[in-house]
Amino acid sequence: MSDGTRSLPRVVSLVPSLTEAVAVTLPGALVGATDWCSHPAGLAVARIGGTKNPDVAAITALRPDLVLANEEENRAPDLAALRAAGIDVLVTAIRTLDEGLRELERVLAACGAPRRPRWLDDAEAAWEAVTPVRPAADGGPLTAVVPIWRRPWMVLGRDTFAGDLLARLGVRNLYGDHPERYPRLPLDDLRAAAPDLVVLPDEPYRFTRDDGPEAFPGTAAALVDGRLLTWYGPSLAEAPRELARALRAAHR
Structure with a gap:
């Protein structure tokens, strides 16, 4: 006999961001996730390999x-x-914040969420209220180069979720109009671009104070939490505040 409760679908997530979003919103729905799905901490589901x-x-x-x-x-x-x-495989396509918010709502509905979660409303409100970081000395937006890998050096190019977040924070990606989304470029070219900032996330490559800033002498370096810059999920609610803090601290 049915007890009147609604059963959740059995879900496997191949995307760390979506793993966190589903686990926080619908505890018990996930039965599997990748080895890279690190949030929420202590997630007890079967591990099914990597994203690739x-x-x-x-x-x-x-x-x-x-x-x-x-x-x-x-x-x-x-x-x-x-x-x-x-x-059944649900494939998301997310290259902007707006797409991320829409796709999160679609994913959660497909996973059995009866309503839009509060954290998604909070994330949308936080980004609507975002205040751009301090402009460059000439009054324009801060310019940035955003490496995501080294050996070889790769940076954010066109049409990326992280690039859209930075733009909303008043930071212009100098390679945002590059033909490739993640171009490989010589380090000398990146230095010659003369950005106000080099933004160094800790994923997918783990840039640290001892590994990254030294490649850009004389340029302010903002080390940022990669989850706040590249993940679409509950962390979106805190991302504008924490990213802005890191960018302002680097460009004093």
Whole structure:
């Protein structure tokens, strides 16, 4: 006999951001996540490999009703294999904050959320109220180069979620109009761009005070929490405040 409660679908997430969003909103819905899904802390679900090399057989064995994926983070052949196994795969496409908010609402509804969660409202309100960081000396927006890898050096290019967040904070990515989304460029070119700031997130490459700023002598370096800059989930509510604080501290 039914007790009147609504059962949640069995969900596997291949995207760390979405893992956190679902786990916080719908405890019990997730049955599997990648090895890189680090939030929330202590998440007790089956681990099914990485975002780029998920174990399709292990995922299938979990009998999920839905697998969450992203066009950028996950490989098309893996998603095709899951579909061939009869599993429903929801693929998100997120390159701006607005897209992120819409896709989060879609994902959570597909996972059984009866209503929009409060944290999503808080995130939207926080970004609507954002105050741009201090402008450059010439009165224009601060300019930045945003490395995401070294050996070889790679930076944010066009149409990226992180780039959109920085723009809303009043920071212009000097490679935001580059033909590639994540161009590989010589370090000398990055230095010659003469940015006001070099923004160094701690993921996907773990830039630290001892690994990154030394490559840009004489340029202010803002070390930022990569989760706040690149994740779309509950952290979006605190991201504008904490990112602005890090950027202002670097450009005093």
